[in-house]
Amino acid sequence: MRIPLRRRVSPEPAGVGGPVRVDARTKNLTKRLRPGDIAVINHRDIDQVSADALVACRPSAVVNAAESISGRYPNLGPAILVEAGIPLIDQVGEDVMDAVSDGESGRINGGDLLVGDTVVGSGIALDHDAIETALEEARAGLSEQMEAFAANTMEYLREERDLLLDGVGLPDIRTVMEGRPVLVVVRGYHYKDDLQILRPFIRDFKPVLIGVDGGADALVEVGLKPTMIVGDMDSVSDSTLRCGAEVVVHAYRDGRAPGLERVEQLGIKDAVVFPATGTSEDIAMLLADDKGADVIVAVGTHATLVEFLDKGRAGMASTFLTRLRVGSKLVDAKGVSRLYRTSVPTWMLVMLVISGFLALLVALATTPAGDTMFQLLGTRWDEFWSWLTGAFE
Numbered sequence: 243m244r245i246p247l248r249r250r251v252s253p254e255p256a257g258v259g260g261p262v263r264v265d266a267r268t269k270n271l272t273k274r275l276r277p278g279d280i281a282v283i284n285h286r287d288i289d290q291v292s293a294d295a296l297v298a299c300r301p302s303a304v305v306n307a308a309e310s311i312s313g314r315y316p317n318l319g320p321a322i323l324v325e326a327g328i329p330l331i332d333q334v335g336e337d338v339m340d341a342v343s344d345g346e347s348g349r350i351n352g353g354d355l356l357v358g359d360t361v362v363g364s365g366i367a368l369d370h371d372a373i374e375t376a377l378e379e380a381r382a383g384l385s386e387q388m389e390a391f392a393a394n395t396m397e398y399l400r401e402e403r404d405l406l407l408d409g410v411g412l413p414d415i416r417t418v419m420e421g422r423p424v425l426v427v428v429r430g431y432h433y434k435d436d437l438q439i440l441r442p443f444i445r446d447f448k449p450v451l452i453g454v455d456g457g458a459d460a461l462v463e464v465g466l467k468p469t470m471i472v473g474d475m476d477s478v479s480d481s482t483l484r485c486g487a488e489v490v491v492h493a494y495r496d497g498r499a500p501g502l503e504r505v506e507q508l509g510i511k512d513a514v515v516f517p518a519t520g521t522s523e524d525i526a527m528l529l530a531d532d533k534g535a536d537v538i539v540a541v542g543t544h545a546t547l548v549e550f551l552d553k554g555r556a557g558m559a560s561t562f563l564t565r566l567r568v569g570s571k572l573v574d575a576k577g578v579s580r581l582y583r584t585s586v587p588t589w590m591l592v593m594l595v596i597s598g599f600l601a602l603l604v605a606l607a608t609t610p611a612g613d614t615m616f617q618l619l620g621t622r623w624d625e626f627w628s629w630l631t632g633a634f635e
Contacts, residue, residue, distance in 0.1 A: 288319030
């Protein structure tokens, strides 16, 4: 399973500087990261979604306290950062998270992060060749990760067989899905492009819009209001939570729901708690299936083995089984934007312009001003024709 790098871009970290932004959780950091900032993260095995979010923020450099590629599997994130020309300093150590304060001015020199003239962290400046070597080693150990994935799948099946097979434990909700299409949006791979392509579908069929954590914000960003928000509420904004959508809080199997406190503090009193072992995107699909949705369209969710592993969670095995449970109802929108792009043929544009012009002429001909204009045009044409024929005679 080879994941080729598209092109070589050798970052030049020396002299790169800017305000330092620190957060152990990459998805939290990207909410406040600005172009030119130095991102300091603690992210083992940087995945594709996190790397895409970092690249979109255009930082001057990324400093990782952890291993960007641990060797567990060939994760995609580091290559994306390097291909975007963003210097990546690796394995700086967790002490850097406390050694620098958020907002301080820092700079990168080789593999060092400096604040003033003080080196607050040292690591390895990863380039294309170093990443390719690490990925080759990771590919060699991929079979072990597949075995672990299979074991996690069986464990989840034992724990949640009643939920998967019979729907036992699914909560009551007020959102009506019976006989309606449902769109489940996760802030994952290609979600922005696919949402744009699906706009005609959303306009014509008016599906139930379920935003999974940050997926609810993704809907709001494109001008849509989520019908339901599902998740542990750690990556969705306060304003989106208050938009009036039904809120389903994903809880641990023992009933603990850390996200419920935040929801209640925002004044949302009728939130539903759903204890389940799997991921939030899983319970969104299970809810839609159980409540009678006729089709479930998934945007930004995980579909391939590399994507499951790239998520970095053993629990991603639940998504594999959930997809089997939902079956033929599920339509994956992943990559629709790459497969199909709306385009209008040139001849149709020409015909549209000509039709508009003819309609304008007809409208003018019915008015006194238009009639006068056509008479003047006719006179000018006669004069031009007389001059032209006279020139040849």
